[in-house]
Amino acid sequence: MSIRPRSLAAALAVVLLPAIASAQAGYKVLATSRTATMEKELNEAGKSGFRFGAVMGGETAMGGKEVVVVMARAAGSPGYQYRLLATSKTSTMRKELQDAAEAGYVYVGQTVFESMFGGREVVCILEREAGQRGDSGWEYELLATNRTSTMEKELAGVADRGYEIVGLTVGQTAVGGNELVTILRRKR
Numbered sequence: 001m002s003i004r005p006r007s008l009a010a011a012l013a014v015v016l017l018p019a020i021a022s023a024q025a026g027y028k029v030l031a032t033s034r035t036a037t038m039e040k041e042l043n044e045a046g047k048s049g050f051r052f053g054a055v056m057g058g059e060t061a062m063g064g065k066e067v068v069v070v071m072a073r074a075a076g077s078p079g080y081q082y083r084l085l086a087t088s089k090t091s092t093m094r095k096e097l098q099d100a101a102e103a104g105y106v107y108v109g110q111t112v113f114e115s116m117f118g119g120r121e122v123v124c125i126l127e128r129e130a131g132q133r134g135d136s137g138w139e140y141e142l143l144a145t146n147r148t149s150t151m152e153k154e155l156a157g158v159a160d161r162g163y164e165i166v167g168l169t170v171g172q173t174a175v176g177g178n179e180l181v182t183i184l185r186r187k188r
């Protein structure tokens with residue numbers, strides 16, 4: 001029995017393509033103690049098709065106080081661009097979130113970043129597909145208070161206006177000390 005070249009090529013494609021695709025998928029872990037370095041690393045990984053998965057700030061065994069981001073890559077990913085917003089002034093964070101949304105970025109994660117120089121900052125990570133421009137269509141709201149009872153009242157007020165919660169951290173801010181910082185959004 002002889003195997004025709006075309007049949008052999010088709011059989012090999014069926015067997016090998018899933019293995020090649022799964023070899024291209026994977027994870028990347030980014031860790032740094034500097035916010036500027038993290039944004040650069042996010043963008044480098046994004047160009048390679050990695051996409052944001054999760055973020056956490058805190059102490060790591062080897063690195064001290066770091067922000068750790070896990071990114072995942074799927075075969076055929078279009079690539080992504082990232083903007084990292086970090087501030088100890090919650091009053092400016094809302095404006096920065098909205099400016100990023102108008103440039104096509106969408107909120108994907110939030111943590112508290114404790115750097116050697118900047119102290120404790122609330123950090124938001126925003127993402128857009130590579131090459132995407134224009135408004136994302138989202139409107140952002142930020143609530144910050146040091147009392148949980150106040151936060152509940154404020155959340156009830158923005159829920160009535162159609163906002164959904166996308167992130168919550170407890171961050172030490174320049175104005176309020178330890179505050180609950182809640183990020184919300186709604187479609188325009």
